[in-house]
Amino acid sequence: MDREISKEVRRKEQRTQIFKIVAGLGGGIVIIALLISLLQTSLSRKDLQFSIVDKGLIEVSVSASGKVIPAFEEIINSPINSRIVEIYKRGGDSVDVGTPILKLDLQTAETEYNKLLDEEQMKRLQLEQLRVSNRGKLSEMEMKLKVSRMELNRKEVELRNEQYLDSLGAGTTDKVRQVELSYNVGQLQLNEDEQKYTNEQALSEAELKVKELELSIFRKELAEMKRTLEDAQIRSPRKAILTYVNNEVGAQVQQGNRVAIVSDLSHFKIEGEIADTYGDRIAPGSKAVVKIGNDKLNGVVSDVTPLSKNGVISFTVQLEEDNHRRLRSGLKTDVYVMNAIKDDVLRISNSSYYIGKGEYELFVVNDNQLIKRKVRLGDSNFEYVEVVEGLQQGDEVVVSDMNNYKEKNKLKLK
Secondary structure, three states, X not given: OOOXXXXXXXXXXXXXXXXXXXXXXXXXXXXXXXXXXXXXXXXXXXXXXXXXXXXXXXXXXXXXXXXXXXXXXXXXXXXXXXXXXXXXXXXXXXXXXXXXXEEEOOHHXXXXXXXXXXXXXXXXXXHHHHHHHHHHHHHHHHHHHHHHHHHHHHHHHHHHHHHHHHHHOOOOHHHHHHHHHHHHXXXXXXXXXXXXXXXXXXXXXXXXXXXXXXXXXXXXXXXXXXXXXXXXXXXXXXXXXXXXXXXXXXXXXXXXXXXXXXXXXXXXXXXXXXXXXXXXXXXXXXXXXXXXXXXXXXXXXXXXOOXXXXXXXXXXXXXXXXXXOOOOOXXXXXXXXXXXXXXXXXXXXXXXXXXXXXXEEEEEEEOOEEEEEEEEEEEEOOXXXXXXXXXXXXXXXXXXXXXXXOOOOEEEEO
C-alpha cells in the first residue's frame, strides 16, 4: 500500500531541482562567456604603437614630396654647330677646373675666326688711312687760311696807304674805294674759308668716330667669336663630378644642344612639389624639415615657383647640413614646411593613420581592451597631430595602422 510523500520530502526535491537548474544556467553563462572571450580578437601590446594624449606646442606644417638634387649642377651646351670628334671623360669621372671633357670639330669655326681677324686688320688700316687723309686735308686748308690772312693783311695795309694819300690830296676817291672793296672781298673770303675749315674739322672728327665705333663693334664680335671658340673646347667650369656626357663620337650637335653635365655631389638641396591648393602656405624663408627614413634634416625654403604646372607648385629647400651621409642624388624624401604655431593644444603622435583634418575612429586603451572612439583631429606637423575633440589628456591611443580591424568596435589587448 502506497504511502503519501511528506511535504518536507517534496520541498527538498524541489530545492534540489531548482539548484540543478540554476547551476546549469550558471555553467552555460560561464561557457558562453568563455566562448565569447575566445572568439574576441586579441592583439599583443608589443605589436602596436601607442601615443599618450598630452598638451604642448605644434608647429603646423604642410607635407610635400621631395627629391634630392645636387646643390650645384651646370649644363654644358655646344656653342656652335659641329660634331663630336673625341671623348676624354666618361660619366662618373671627377673633373677639375679646365679639365677637357670632349672635343668638337672646330675647323670651320677657326677658318671663320681667322677670316674675321683679317677683316679686323683691314678695318684698322682703313681707320688709319682715314685719319691720315683727314689730317692732310686739314693741313692743306690750314695753309690756305694762312695765305688768305697774309693776303688780307696786305690789302689792309694797301687800304691805309690809299686813305692816307687821299687825305694828302695825292690819291683819288675811286682808288680808295677800289682798294677798300678788294679788302672787304678778301675779308669775306677769309671768313668763308675759316668756316669751311671749322666744318671740315667737325666732319673729320665725326667720320673718325663712326669708323672707330664700327671697329669697336667689330672687335666685340671678334671677341665673342673667340670666346665661342674657347667654349667649344668643352672643359669643366669647376671641380665637380661629370654626371652626363654625350659619348657618341661623330654625332652631329647643334648650337645649344646639351653635351655634358657637371654636378657637385658633395652638397645637395631638396626640390619639393606640393599641390597648388597649398601654395599660399609656402613662402621663401619658411622653416622646413626633410625626413629621410628616421633622419630629420632642417632647412629653409629658398625659392618658390610663381606659376602652377599640372596642379603642382615647385619649391627648393636649402639644407643646414647639405652634406649629410644619407643624401644621395635622386633620393625621394618627405618634406614638411612650417607655416603656423599652435601652443597649449592636445596632441598625439603623427603616424600613417593621419591623412588630414577630419573625423577619425581610433582605438583607445581601456584596461585590457581597445575601445573604438570617434575623434576629430586638426592641424599637424611631422611629429604631432592636434586633437580637437574626442580624447582627453592622458588617454592612450593606438597610432598603428588599424585598417584590418575597422569593422571591430572592441579588441582584447594582451
